[in-house]
Amino acid sequence: MQRGVAATVGDDCEVVVVGLGAMGSCALWSLARRGVKAIGLDQYDPPHDQGSSHGETRIIRSAMLEGRQYAPLIRRAFELWSELGREASRALFVRAGILFISGDGPTEMASMAARSLSDVGLPYEGLGPRELARRYPQHRGAANLVATFDPSGGFVRAEETILAALGRAEERGATVLRRTTALAITSDPRGGVVVETDNGPVRARRAIVSVGPWLPTFLPGRAVPVTLERQIFAYFELDDLAGFTPEEFPPFIRDDLLVTSSGVGAHAWLSHGLSGFPSLDGTRIKLLLLEAGRPTTLDTLDRRVPDALLEELKATEVDPRLMGVGRPAAGTGKACLYTNAPDRDFIIGELPGQPSVTLVSACSGHGFKFAPAIGELGADLATATRPRVPVEPFAPGRAISGRAVSYQP
Numbered sequence: 001m002q003r004g005v006a007a008t009v010g011d012d013c014e015v016v017v018v019g020l021g022a023m024g025s026c027a028l029w030s031l032a033r034r035g036v037k038a039i040g041l042d043q044y045d046p047p048h049d050q051g052s053s054h055g056e057t058r059i060i061r062s063a064m065l066e067g068r069q070y071a072p073l074i075r076r077a078f079e080l081w082s083e084l085g086r087e088a089s090r091a092l093f094v095r096a097g098i099l100f101i102s103g104d105g106p107t108e109m110a111s112m113a114a115r116s117l118s119d120v121g122l123p124y125e126g127l128g129p130r131e132l133a134r135r136y137p138q139h140r141g142a143a144n145l146v147a148t149f150d151p152s153g154g155f156v157r158a159e160e161t162i163l164a165a166l167g168r169a170e171e172r173g174a175t176v177l178r179r180t181t182a183l184a185i186t187s188d189p190r191g192g193v194v195v196e197t198d199n200g201p202v203r204a205r206r207a208i209v210s211v212g213p214w215l216p217t218f219l220p221g222r223a224v225p226v227t228l229e230r231q232i233f234a235y236f237e238l239d240d241l242a243g244f245t246p247e248e249f250p251p252f253i254r255d256d257l258l259v260t261s262s263g264v265g266a267h268a269w270l271s272h273g274l275s276g277f278p279s280l281d282g283t284r285i286k287l288l289l290l291e292a293g294r295p296t297t298l299d300t301l302d303r304r305v306p307d308a309l310l311e312e313l314k315a316t317e318v319d320p321r322l323m324g325v326g327r328p329a330a331g332t333g334k335a336c337l338y339t340n341a342p343d344r345d346f347i348i349g350e351l352p353g354q355p356s357v358t359l360v361s362a363c364s365g366h367g368f369k370f371a372p373a374i375g376e377l378g379a380d381l382a383t384a385t386r387p388r389v390p391v392e393p394f395a396p397g398r399a400i401s402g403r404a405v406s407y408q409p
């Protein structure tokens with residue numbers, strides 16, 4: 001993009017969206033489908049593998065382990081996954097079900113999932129050790145495990161979602177400025193905001209800031225403080241292709257700890273144990289190696305995931321839990337970032353002190369499943385439309401004061 005172009009197109013846009021990962025791309029789609037003149041910009045060419053939204057898949061579930069405040073948001077998200085899929089002529093959500101598997105560990109995730117589903121009147125199946133072993137023999141150690149199966153969940157196609165949302169937004173008239181970095185966001189003395197970019201200013205009445213893990217550097221100290229966590233995922237070959245289709249092997253989260261990890265608490269399933277997906281191509285499966293997660297910053301982040309580390313993690317984390325999984329597929333290990341608020345809740349709402357800026361961020365390792373609904377919420381707030389779902393629990397200026405979060409599942 002040339003400098004003059006940004007200045008021209010930016011002058012009369014109603015809403016500018018800064019950052020086009022899962023949240024920003026869906027916000028742009030939501031703005032465009034309601035006829036709002038919008039510009040979205042990203043420092044890379046999304047989807048890309050530098051933030052939080054890369055890889056083939058993400059888990060989606062109705063069991064809201066995070067608390068009741070998420071229930072309306074996930075209900076709306078399921079509707080919008082269907083709508084985006086219809087518009088894109090692609091099943092972006094696959095209802096394969098999801099298994100929550102717990103051991104004798106401290107978190108009781110499987111029972112939390114059951115309580116959460118029962119709370120909202122959705123069906124689920126409780127599986128004891130024998131039933132788990134019979135139905136899902138791929139999972140080792142069933143004698144000491146229990147599980148809850150949520151048939152309404154499954155997985156969404158991550159990078160394809162971003163492509164679909166941006167593609168549909170552009171078709172409906174939105175402008176996407178790729179490889180355009182926002183340097184600062186200021187209030188325009190004429191009203192509205194000016195986003196200074198490396199290609200010139202973009203002016204708009206309102207801005208949505210959805211920069212994910214770049215939040216602490218882009219708007220330091222302006223909202224609930226967030227920290228970054230580096231997680232890694234990789235693909236593993238299958239010894240035998242049978243048994244790992246979406247019908248046979250639903251996505252799972254296992255929070256049984258093989259060694260006592262430090263920091264296990266209310267959000268343990270997000271950072272401990274193992275999580276994974278069925279095979280989509282019949283040759284390999286994707287696993288999220290949660291025990292390798294570590295705090296990080298953008299300055300210190302190591303993006304390399306050596307194959308030797310994956311071999312090690314396979315021996316310590318995968319082999320004791322899964323049967324039939326082969327070697328890590330060479331070079332498939334990726335680092336991916338969680339952006340965590342201290343209470344691990346989202347940050348959605350007006351930026352304190354700058355009401356023409358709506359923050360949509362800090363999705364704390366569990367945001368993708370909500371992306372179309374969060375994008376819609378961002379678009380509602382930026383266009384003064386009454387949100388369909390309560391947004392107060394996610395206010396950027398909320399008091400947190402480092403309290404430990406407890407669940408009301």
Ligand SMILES: Cc1cc2nc3c(=O)[nH]c(=O)nc-3n(C[C@H](O)[C@H](O)[C@H](O)COP(=O)(O)OP(=O)(O)OC[C@H]3O[C@@H](n4cnc5c(N)ncnc54)[C@H](O)[C@@H]3O)c2cc1C
Pocket residue numbers: 018019020021022023024041042043044046050051052053054057058059060180181182183210211212213214218231232233288336337338360361362363364365366367368369370
């Ligand atoms: C390994 C892993 C597994 C996960 N699994 C799940 C799961 O199973 N289910 C689930 O629901 N969630 C999951 N999550 C969480 C989910 O993926 C994230 O919540 C979500 O992707 C966050 O999206 P985002 O748009 O906020 O951030 P990002 O995707 O990082 O997007 C931010 C964008 O802003 C752009 N940007 C930043 N700064 C600037 C700037 N100054 N100028 C221009 N552009 C800028 C970046 O380039 C980027 O494209 C997982 C996350 C990880 C890391």
